[in-house]
Amino acid sequence: MIRAVVFDVGECLVNETREYGTWADWLGVPRHTFSAMFGAVIARGLDYRETFQVFAPGFDLTEEREKRAAVGQAEWFGEDDLYPDARPTLAKLRESGLWVGIAGNQTVRAGGILRDLKLPCDMLATSDDWEVAKPDPAFFGAVVREAPCEAGEILYVGDRLDNDIRPAAAVGLKTALIRRGPWGIIQQDDPEADRLPTMRIDSLTELPGRIEEFNASER
Structure with a gap:
């Protein structure tokens, strides 16, 4: 579940x-x-x-x-840099009763930018916050500590086999591999891309339905 x-x-x-x-x-x-x-x-x-x-x-x-x-050229991103499916999917998952977190390899500054975007989530943390970065298992251990459930009840969503899916699965998390971005496209034909993730998706909009189907099969 x-x-x-x-x-x-x-x-x-x-x-x-x-x-x-x-x-x-x-x-x-x-x-x-x-x-x-x-x-x-x-x-x-x-x-x-x-x-x-x-x-x-x-x-x-x-x-x-x-x-x-x-020199006034610090890293920056805004609402226009969010993928169009990001905010709606976060909101829909929370509305369905799921606990939603955001955790990635980001600087303190990037974490501040993300918080200013006020994304619908229950937890937001960066590798700089935790002083440990993916693919270190300790990063995913921190994810487990933050979540209100067991490791096997957490789905980690990422675009990289090496940094996201493989280390998250090793800690016992379920995983969803999204096919976009440089890593998502370049690694899409790796044999592990089919074998390792709990599910593969092309868009975040698929997640609510896929999770509902998965949970129904576990009952």
């Missing part, structure tokens, strides 16, 4: 096109070139941060974020 649903942030709720586009601008690299290299890095199974090293060897993401903030 699924009693709680917890969402990843990037490419699950938030379209990160703006974010990575501004990083390309900061590096002085054409956005198309940056995107192509970003995809190539992911396809090779490397950490996405290796993309920055291609264009700026020795690049330190934390330091560069601080430099951007110092």
